[in-house]
Amino acid sequence: MDQAPKRTQSELLAQAIADAILSGDLKPGLRLDEQTLANRYAVSRTPVREAIRQLASTGLVEVRPRRGAVVTVVTPEQLETLFIAMGELEASCARLSAMCMTPIERRRLRSHHDGTRALVEAGDREGFAEANQLFHTLLYAGTHNSILMEMAGSLRRRLQPYRSAQFRGAGRLARSFAEHEAILEAVVSGDVAGAHGAMLHHVSLVEDAFLRLTEANAA
Amino acid sequence: MDQAPKRTQSELLAQAIADAILSGDLKPGLRLDEQTLANRYAVSRTPVREAIRQLASTGLVEVRPRRGAVVTVVTPEQLETLFIAMGELEASCARLSAMCMTPIERRRLRSHHDGTRALVEAGDREGFAEANQLFHTLLYAGTHNSILMEMAGSLRRRLQPYRSAQFRGAGRLARSFAEHEAILEAVVSGDVAGAHGAMLHHVSLVEDAFLRLTEANAA
DNA sequence: GATGATTTGTACGTATGTATA
């Protein structure tokens, strides 16, 4: 009945620490002392070590042998690298979705997108952010390629903290919605190259919006 | 002087086990017993565990909590998934290289490719395989994007065991060389979309060649 | 289905390498 996941301590810890990092509780550059974390979560150092290793494989923390682990500090240059990589990955997903989606998946993508229109008109930023997430997730799934899904999802999660303000500016919701529409039409009609290009365009605009925000914050 | 890497046991083990898997010494589906590996390499279970976790993050092994780890068994379907994902990644790399490579990098790519011609004419399969590897590596580096480089490299390594016979058929060397030439011209001339398309074409042909081989082997 | 054997997951102690005074 109950398909209990039966997680192990290390996995739970990895999740907890990841959440703490992504929520900004553990700030970039912070040293991750094994004993301290072990005390905080009331376990021994062993599962803490394994959790740190797992997080290192996602790029969330960095481990230097014998020198401890730190929360990865993301420079603006690295952030641009991440955005560019995600743009390429998502463009590939859109391309493959245009090739591989079943008719049912195409209809589902369209109906989801249509349902989002109301959120735009209501100016519901939070609701749109959620719908936006699902839109992209549907495009991951449409590739029918677990490897690409995994890679794109991992990058998206990693960039999550830096996207919080992405729908802040005036008209951003409407513009994002319009871009989604271009992607949608290309994907649904099987325009493979068009889907690729539309997604690249979309993500590059998101990146631009972010970079403008960081500049504004720096000023 | 000697920038001694000072690797840790876990890293050395991860490398050793990875080599054993990629060389076919440890066959897919084989159970990786921690104690057995610890005995074989004369260490305790702790570094073995960490090595296994690290390998799991690359997809080389799979760990089921409380149920042990096994060398990942790759079905033909998953293999196609891997090839498709790598094709997309490499196409992205070619695209970005066409955008971002410095003049020096473009010249280096061309000179490397030109140097490969002799190997083709000599029918040196092994030499060409090595040159082929470098050609693709140069395109990874040309992206100036460490994330994509890492992802593409990881996928390429993982597919290595299945590519051993890729230059087996008659005329394969010459055909591959010609495809490289198309990629090269697009990248060097900054034809962004052309580089993307040429690489997708190239990798899809490699995949086809492989699939024909597996069918031949199955028959 | 219960019991025993085997293996993983966790705790803890020790030593080596790193950093600091």
Place this chain on the structure above:
DNA sequence: ATATACATACGTACAAATCAT
């Protein structure tokens, strides 16, 4: 530069869960 302090890496022991009978 040498020595001291400390955290990590590894080894070992125990607990808990899976599997085999």
